Amino acid sequence: MNRNLFDHMLSSGIVAVIRKVDPAKVKPLVRAFIDGGVTGIEITMDSEDALRVITEVKEEFEEKAVIGAGTVMNKEQAEKAISAGADFIFAPILCKETVEYTKEQGVIMIPGVFTPTEMHLADQWGADMVKVFPANVLGPKFLKDVSGPLSHIQMMPTGGVNLNNLQSFMEAGAVAAGIGGSLVNKSLIESENWTELQELAEQYVEKAGLVKV
Structure with a gap:
């Protein structure tokens, strides 16, 4: 794993989850998020032309x-x-084959987990961090409780994290949060309101930064 990339991804405390956005609008959207301070950009594989979009976004940003x-x-x-x-x-x-293959390639691997046992297995198999998903079902208290015995495992809540609960998740021990629909606002994207999307990103980064060390 490239440690510098890993640290850079986490430095804002926010990973934007871009799912099923019109490929023609992904670049300006990513630019708005980056201008707002976001340092992690995720393109989901169930998006249209996901592989091409990943390549083009990577080349530009x-x-x-x-x-x-x-x-x-x-x-x-x-x-x-x-x-x-x-x-x-x-x-x-959590898929062992996927975790092990990704690590063999020297690429950052963050699988989804829901239980302490899955967290332990992910760590044993070589995951760099775990994505607690869906986080809104478990809540911040879950992160706080499991971070006692599993303090060596970094956690990123994803799913239902928004401006109202982000700080609670960060205070509970999250090193970053994956933010989907509450940041990747489809109506703002449809109207190409990049300025407001940048401002929204700034709010998330600021909220995460209130707690993140």
């Missing part, structure tokens, strides 16, 4: 943010995403 693939369900998808230039692989599930 790789010096300003860390660009990766999300909703990676298996080794085959991980292989395609890495070939397209993904700096990290995010998964909603």
Whole structure:
């Protein structure tokens, strides 16, 4: 794993989860988020032309943010995403084959987990961090409680994290948060309101920064 990339991805405390956005609007959207201070950009594999979008976004913004693939369900998808230039692989599930393959390629691997046992297995298999998903079901108290015995495992809540609960998750021990629909606002994207999207990103980065060390 490239430690500098990993640290850069986490430095803002926010990873924007871009899912099923019109490919023609992804670049201006990413630019708005980066201008707002976001340092992690995830393009989900169930998006239109996901691989091409990852390649193009990486080529244009790789010096300003860390660009990766999300909703990676298996080794085959991980292989395609890495070939397209993904700096990290995010998964909603825990798959040993995917974790081990991604790590063999020297790429950041963050699988999805829901229980302490899955967190332990992810760590044993070589994951760099775990994505607690769906985080809104478990809540900040879950992160705080498991971070006692599992303090060596870094956690990123994703799913239902918004401006109202982000600070609570960060205070509970999250090192960053994956933010989807509450940041990747479809109506603002449709109207191409990049200024307001940048301002929204700034709010998230500021909120995360209130707690993040």
